[in-house]
Amino acid sequence: GPKVLQIPSHQIIDMGQMVTLNCDPVSNHLYFYWYKQILGQQMEFLVNFYNGKVMEKSKLFKDQFSVERPDGSYFTLKIQPTALEDSAVYFCASSSLGDSAETLYFGSGTRLTVL
């Protein structure tokens, strides 16, 4: 079936540095999402993105976070600067429409460790 690819699968970074998480969404999808899961805790919504703009973001989406999808390439989540509490697995998802009646496809996640 359709696949969302996330690169890299693991990333270790020193606190204060910048990190970019990459997501290759399903090819004809137009809506993109990031979710965050701290080890042992619930998956939580970060942001959704459509037509080059953030549609909605949660309180977890701090000022240090940004998303973009330049020229139809990867959908990225950038954290600058990183903090210890940013350590988590970040899941990218995509859908063809923003309608919650359709299926949302998730990637396998990027495990980010901030030291």
Add this chain to the structure above:
Amino acid sequence: GQQVQQSPASLVLQEGENAELQCNFSSTATQLQWFYQSPGGSLVSLLSNPSGTKHTGRLTSTTVTKERRSSLHISSSQTTDSGTYLCAIEEGNMGYKLTFGTGTSLLVDP
């Protein structure tokens, strides 16, 4: 905000037994999805079921919207069913802002 509670927190079965997983939520949901999260962490959508009963393969989901609960029944469990089952709710109708439950960890022994 929306709260999603799942029970049991963990479940151990012998292969071939059936499983019944529960999801309760605090506010009206326009959409409800069940996901499977593998031991490696990847997430797969199993069913979308905001109301009524839906079947796919060995899975049956029943959602009673006015009672704010949903169940996922897994029949004839297999060792490959082991993993975490997540219930997620969408409150609105403009894009996916899912609220996830804490999950049920299922272990199926051979």
